[in-house]
Amino acid sequence: MNALNIAEYMQTLGLQAKTASAQVARAPAAIKNRALLNLAGLLRQNLGSLQAANQRDLERAAAAGLAGPLLDRLKLGAKDLETVALGCEQLAAMPDVIGEIIGMKEQPSGIRVGQMRVPIGVFGMIYESRPNVTIEAASLAIKSGNACILRGGSEAIESNKALAALVRQALEQAGLPPDAVQLVGTTDREAVGQLIAMPQYVDVIIPRGGKGLIERISRDAKVPVIKHLDGNCHVYVDDPCDIAMAVKIADNAKTQKYSPCNATEGLLVARGVAEAFLPKIAAIYAAKGVEMRCDEASAHILHAYPAIESIANIVPASEQDWYEEYLAPVISIKVVSGVEEAIAHINRYSSHHTDAILTRDHMHAQQFLREVDSASVMVNASTRFADGFEFGLGAEIGISTDKFHARGPVGIEGLTSLKYVVLGQGEVRT
Amino acid sequence: MNALNIAEYMQTLGLQAKTASAQVARAPAAIKNRALLNLAGLLRQNLGSLQAANQRDLERAAAAGLAGPLLDRLKLGAKDLETVALGCEQLAAMPDVIGEIIGMKEQPSGIRVGQMRVPIGVFGMIYESRPNVTIEAASLAIKSGNACILRGGSEAIESNKALAALVRQALEQAGLPPDAVQLVGTTDREAVGQLIAMPQYVDVIIPRGGKGLIERISRDAKVPVIKHLDGNCHVYVDDPCDIAMAVKIADNAKTQKYSPCNATEGLLVARGVAEAFLPKIAAIYAAKGVEMRCDEASAHILHAYPAIESIANIVPASEQDWYEEYLAPVISIKVVSGVEEAIAHINRYSSHHTDAILTRDHMHAQQFLREVDSASVMVNASTRFADGFEFGLGAEIGISTDKFHARGPVGIEGLTSLKYVVLGQGEVRT
Incomplete structure (x- = not known):
């Protein structure tokens, strides 16, 4: 033709x-x-x-x-x-769902007004x-x-x-x-x-x-x-946090599968738990061959820790790393002062796809849910769950990184x- | 500058x-x-x-x-x-409404998933x-x-x-x-x-x-x-219908105010009630100086009716009239065979803003609500109600004639x- x-x-x-x-x-x-x-x-x-x-x-x-x-x-x-x-x-x-009518309410004029779902x-x-x-x-x-x-x-x-x-x-x-x-x-x-x-x-x-x-x-x-653009997803490990749970989720979010858009690309760790958490997750990542692009603070902790076998997997992060969607066995790691800095980092660098906080603190969880400007925000769950089937939608035609009409x-x-x-x-x- | x-x-x-x-x-x-x-x-x-x-x-x-x-x-x-x-x-x-969380449900994996309303x-x-x-x-x-x-x-x-x-x-x-x-x-x-x-x-x-x-x-x-494009709104007078109510609504929908986008521009009348309804509404329109652009069937009925004083207000409709948003004391009038033809006419010519059926028939009402592809569809109410305040939204930033994101x-x-x-x-x- x-x-x-x-x-x-x-x-x-x-x-x-x-x-x-x-x-x-x-x-x-x-x-x-x-x-x-x-x-x-x-x-x-x-x-x-x-x-x-x-x-x-x-x-x-x-x-x-x-x-x-x-x-x-x-x-x-x-x-x-x-x-x-x-x-x-x-x-x-x-x-x-077609034809369902929601919110039908009587108005002062006497008319009843609702909304019908249509294709x-x-x-x-x-x-x-x-x-x-x-x-x-x-x-x-x-x-x-x-x-x-x-x-x-x-x-x-x-x-x-x-x-x-x-x-x-x-x-x-x-x-x-x-x-x-x-x-x-x-x-x-x-x-x-x-x-x-x-x-x-x-x-x-x-x-x-x-x-x-x-x-x-x-x-x-x-x-x-x-639109479904990129998925630069984050896990933020808060202080206080259940370290064993955080290790399990940070592992799953990065390594369960490398190619999906909801795999985690950036790991943020509160200073207060960094010493306890980082060596444990780094040992797992190293064993699985995941390259860790670390900021100075996290590299400092990991280099000082003798139990990590494969220190070769630790390389310095550049500014560009915070923006990266690797879709590969690579993760960026940064130590932050707490939930405020984590939220600020995510809102600046993430692609507004899916970001999770791992925490025991109710106030931090609420603040994270409210303030992180992403299509899916999570508490104590792996970013890998951001998916139509896992969310109970029954099916998925795509994932939207837009705010207009459909999101997530x-x-x-x-x-x-x-x-x-x-x-x-x-x-x-x- | x-x-x-x-x-x-x-x-x-x-x-x-x-x-x-x-x-x-x-x-x-x-x-x-x-x-x-x-x-x-x-x-x-x-x-x-x-x-x-x-x-x-x-x-x-x-x-x-x-x-x-x-x-x-x-x-x-x-x-x-x-x-x-x-x-x-x-x-x-x-x-x-900001921060409200809707539909929070537990999924088979154990996570609970809902949606939070955000700006x-x-x-x-x-x-x-x-x-x-x-x-x-x-x-x-x-x-x-x-x-x-x-x-x-x-x-x-x-x-x-x-x-x-x-x-x-x-x-x-x-x-x-x-x-x-x-x-x-x-x-x-x-x-x-x-x-x-x-x-x-x-x-x-x-x-x-x-x-x-x-x-x-x-x-x-x-x-x-x-987007808020034009409002070519319709009133369809069905058979069977309460004629007194239909006259009251058709009058209000056209003449209560001529300039708003939710004013009616086209009047469709089922053949079975045309003889009973048209002369009554035409008398009111004529008295208010509303020009009636009539198809042959409606003109025929009105010309035969001796009670209309101002026959000068009746002029033949052209094809273009069915598309028109007059925003003026003008209305197009057409006799249709019934609800099917009314829906087909509206879906073809209306601007998908607001369209109403006036009827006593439950099945016709349901069919009209389901099949008319407009932002607001009404039964037995004036199209002039299509408005954020009248719909109970508290305020209105505009009326959308789009289907995407916000409608109506x-x-x-x-x-x-x-x-x-x-x-x-x-x-x-x-």
Whole structure:
């Protein structure tokens, strides 16, 4: 397709999505759940053909010299397919939030005013490699009564087409319009430019991918974007604090997995507990090969401590380290005077994603919760919990580092809006 | 100031607002309420000097040839000042929503997860003529724990400066940073361009003014905009319906005031009640000089009815009339087959602001509420109720015709966001 054809093609997808969105918005919960269960069944029945399509992507990617971790992300194993099928069934089992009415109160004029939760309309999703996102996004769209237009990575196009065909089938079997979930059929990048600039058809864009992609899309989009930028998360070990608990959480928050956005990148330690805490956590980090970028005070403590075997893991931190999202076995460490300095450091350097205080002090906990300006603030828990499933949202379309509309893990409610509902008995304005 | 100086000046205001926002965000409710009560007192004490400043604006405007209605909007009478002073006192008496925690639930991992309401941070407000908006915006900022940067109309600059000085004084007397509310001191239009393009300092822009202003700002802003575009509102008279009630509401919705955005611009009438309803409402509209732009079916009924004195008010509607926001003694009238056609017409032509059904039929009422895609949907009430005060929000910073973040009348909650709060007892992710 040339640019003109792509523009035309995307306009067609947009119009079809808009039309379908009105139908899926008013669909009863039972019908939407039926479509989700159909989809789960179809995924299991078509395991063979899905994996064959995925194999074609994998071979093309390998031939193009794609590296190991990227091939891993592209691979759609039987286990991955079972996970997304289960996800569809879990969504079907969840209560339907569309149409719920909250806060209905009688006003002095006599009218009763509340708010009804309704779908946003149409969302556009732009994502890379992992083809299971196609099913995650489609199932969230169905449950939330939205239509969506999906633009996956070009390397996963065969897998995504096979998955999207099953979604259409599941919708049709339930009596819903198949255009409620459309996959962009071209890998041309011009299609993304069109998708993010159709405010008449698309209400919000959700990009999932690297920071570069998200910044580019945010800059050029003509509609709101649910942005997920970086996760420079912190654990602050307060004084007083249960040291054993702090060691357990600081270990988990950094080393349970290095690549997720909710892994901790910065460790702040109150001066009063630094001598007791730092050698213990450093021994663990060193044993796991985690590089520690230390400020002078923490380096001083650790260098003086004879029990650390691998002092080679301790290197001096630069100013830039406080800003870093390593996504790797690296952590920055800084000794602070107390909760005030910890909050100030976090509000200055963190990416406002997820930050935790580990403390026994109730006042410090309250102050931290109130004053840390991040999407998720935690007391005595690992930052790794910042996740739609762990937060009880049932599913997650992304994590927002914005303050506007949705903040933190975005589940079904993030794909809805509240409209005012007024019930009167003939009232007029005087 | 030249463009370079203005850029520098706005950056300074931005940095000051950002700094003040952290302080006002954590201020206790009692301190914020103290500032509001101080402000109410200062407004009453400085009636003379405020009116003198306003007089200078009025004289300059009159000399520049400003027309009557615009002069009216610019005028700051003793009654206007008392109204905004009372508004400050009402806000002070309202419960504080900042810091409230909702939905705290224990998750399978053992962590408890809820959401805390927090200020957005800094909002920029761009508005025209009416200087009382300065106090409305300032008081909403104080109550919601946000900082704000206010850019009023150049014609009201003297009034706004005098009002803003009192706001600073009220903040200082309460121990809050005066930079929490800053007025842009230059009338240069370049300042607006700067204000809407400082994402590092300003979190959201709220424009109040004509459609042209709002479209321009939305196009150029680098931060989210709470948009209030036009209000093409509808009343749909259903079958079956209490005709006397329908006449009362259709009259009020159109004629109680012609200029507000929530005044009705289109009247849809079910065929089954058209003969009974249309002549009655037409007699009232004709007596009040309201021009009726009628489709063929409604014109046919009205022309056949001998009781209408002023048939001159009935003119044929064009396709364009269905889109029109008249803000004047004009209304479009169309006969429809029933609730389905009414909903389809509204979803096609309305501006998604406020639309009402007048009916006795429960199923029709439910369908209308569910399917009409507007910020406020009503049953048996006048569209004129779509207003922050009438909806019980206590105050209104604007009305949003967007679906994202805030929809419909925007009160204090629209100036807040929800961050996730996690309370653990040492839990880690497995």
